[in-house]
Amino acid sequence: MSFDRNALAALLTWLGLGLLLGLLERPYQWLSQVGFELQRRLWLDAVGVPWHGAALVFVGASLLLWLAWGPLAAGRGGGLTPVLAMQQGGPEAAMQERLSLRTQLIRLPLMVLTYLAGMSVGVESPSASLGAACFLAMRRRWPNHGAWAGMPLPLFTAIGAGAGLGAAFRSPLLGVTYAIEELSCEKGLPLVLPTLLVAGSGALVASRLGQPARLAGLELGMLPGHLWGWALLVSVLGALLGALFVRLLIPLAGWLGRRLRAQRLPVAVAVAGVLTLLALLSGGLSLNDGSLSLAAELQGEPGGTAATLLWRYQASLLSIAAGSPGGLMHDSMSLGSLLAAPLRFLPPEAQAQPGPIRSLSS
Secondary structure, three states, X not given: OHHHHHHHHHHHHHHHHHHHHHHHOHHHHHHHHHHHHHHHHHHHOOOOOOHHHHHHHHHHHHHHHHHHOOOOHHHOOOOOHHHHHHHOOOOHXXXXXXXXXXXXXXXXXXXXXXXXXXXXXXXHHHHHHHHHHHHHHHHHHOOOOOOOOOOOHHHHHHHHHHHHHHHHOOOHHHHHHHHHHHHOOOOOHHHHHHHHHHHHHHHHHOOOOOXXXXXXXXXXXXXXXXXXXXXXXXXXXXXXXXXXXHHHHHHHHHHHHHHHOOOHHHHHHHHHHHHHHHHHHHOOOOOOOOHHXXXXXXXXXXXXXXXXXXXXXXXXXXXXXXXXXXXOHHXXXXXXXXXXXXXXXXXXXXXXXXXXXHHHHO
């Protein structure tokens, strides 16, 4: 009976943590939605040259770079590096400090500027970082709670990060998969069950905003047999593009970021100018994480041209190098979806059908 009471207490604790985490993720989802609304109104629906949108990108990006490499440097980046370092045996005290709730608050103004300026990143890494920070704060406050007493700190942190991602995207399985594949050295029920419980209850109260690629009522159905060859080809190309995107972007962004620190103000103005030019060249499609392009492709509509791949890659490189808080999951998915551009000769329903295969494979 004692075991049953302890198990029930642990279950209620995990579910309660999920509800709290889902509510805490809402501001991130709202900010993401603000970015998409600005992108639509100031760029995609603009008549003539979108000067208001260009001014917002330039001013917002300039201010973000100045703050991210100066007063708010502690909030720079998506925030998942300490979680990953902890899994590799890094100094836990230093990693916990970088995952504190104070650091998340410092990151928040940078996130506001990220979505006002339309930097090419998504909310996945900040969402996961917030989940890890929330869990660590709970553990510091109640270190001997039965739900996590004796649980290794790296595992506990990975559960929080995976659950934060799952709650933010209202997809518990996404959070579990991410925790297994990317965040934790330990696999199995000790990781999967708490992550699923927390992400599941968090998804119940998380906002539906900030996810334009999740289209209500969209049913793609079975892919016609004569399109399987195209689906396979585009899936392979998407996987290669996604791998190349990450392999090239991460080291290049690190190299470029180190050079941005030297001359903060002039470099901030120069980078902001390039981001504004990329937005003008792409008609606004280089902005945000690419979900608007992905949503269009899923409906069989153009999400951009082949040149958009180049504009988006450069915008992603500069956004990450600048220290903009965000992740690359949706950005890489949108790049995969843009591989539909050469398939315009197919009927609209055929163009929409391979979309999820392309986006997931990248």
